[in-house]
Amino acid sequence: MNNTLFIGLGRMGRPMSSHIAKRFSTSVYDVLKKSVDDAAEESGAEPIYDLKEAAGIDTVILMLPTSAHVESILLEEGLLGRLSAGALIIDMGSSVPASTRQLAEAAAKLGIDYVDAPVSGGISKAATGELTMLVGGEPDAIGRARPFLQTVGSEIVVVGSSGAGHAAKAINNLVSATNIAVVSEAVLRGKSAGIAPERMVEVLNASTGMSQASRVKFVQHILPGSYASNFAYDLMLKDMGIAMQINAPDAASPLTREAYRLLSDGRDVLGDNPDHTEIARVYEHLAGTSISEEEA
Structure with a gap:
């Protein structure tokens, strides 16, 4: 079973994490402890309060406000370096394409796949699992990401290589x-x-x-x-x-x-x-x- 870490439990991320947790073995993390507690109670996901506690993760899904938050989690807090080769990262927030391309290159050097899949549809579609995803990345990586994307959305539009989705x-x-x-x-x-x-x-x-x-x-x-x-x-x-x-x-x-x-x-x-x-x-x-x- 896939060990998935969902990061970012805001108004969009929380219902998305709940859909993911119904299908995959999932841990949830947010900087706000209450958000973690609420999401874990709602979905049955495992709560994570410190990213250093996350172990054995092979898929990371990010639903964060900006590229700065993504870079902080992956680089400054070192999550990227703690993932094993063969892991998959899916950034579903709205990030800067140039930052996404740089992170994808850094991930590739570690043998980690990186997909950008920002969502459209708002909170109502997040709640029903009917989001649209605009996807960028390498074909094989996108193929690995599809089961997760299909869990939260109804339409997947592949638009190009890394950064194209953003x-x-x-x-x-x-x-x-x-x-x-x-x-x-x-x-x-x-x-x-x-x-x-x-x-x-x-x-x-x-x-x-x-x-x-x-x-x-x-x-x-x-x-x-x-x-x-x-x-x-x-x-x-x-x-x-x-x-x-x-x-x-x-x-x-x-x-x-x-x-x-x-x-x-x-x-x-x-x-x-x-x-x-x-x-x-x-x-x-x-x-x-x-x-x-x-x-x-």
Whole structure:
């Protein structure tokens, strides 16, 4: 039986670890002891409170906020060096592609496979095990990772070699955030033309301007003023920043570059821990008028 260590038990990681523990012999670790206790009690996984206690691990699954956290766990805390040749590491968070490639190279020198498989779908899909995974790595390593990926997700999209999965996730979120920004601008232009925000969203959703931003985020979170998608603005901004580091022809990048600049500059108006759907609030602040039904 596979001995798996799942690291990172936040709002996404905890339900993912529970799915993994149902199929594989699993230990769980997080810097927060309560998170470890709660996840272990929920799933029956073995709690680990110090990574030095982890022994006989042949698969490590990481669900951490940033590349800095991944590098800290694998390099500074020395987990990579304590794994045996033949082990497998799957990074399912949103990391910087260049960091991922460097870690994959370091792992390969030790005979360890490394796969990046960031997820899309949010907390609701994590809970149901229906996430989408954007996967990068060597074919044999991806083949070894598939049973784990299939346990937490319903769609696996292999996009290239090491780091390509993380690049794809960042680029996807760049598009997602820019879509919210575009719809916000459209709704405010519609309001200036005498069209109520909910009617303008209805127009977009019945026409060719429809997007996931207009169909889901505006309807469920922005128009009602709830802003409760459970994906943080700061994490979205981080992913946008990762995508902006990926080279693109100058003529092809002004739109996303301007969206990133505007949303970075507008962060200060949102207070503590904003939801990413509060992108619309940045536009409200700039326009001096409201979008949400709650504030209208």
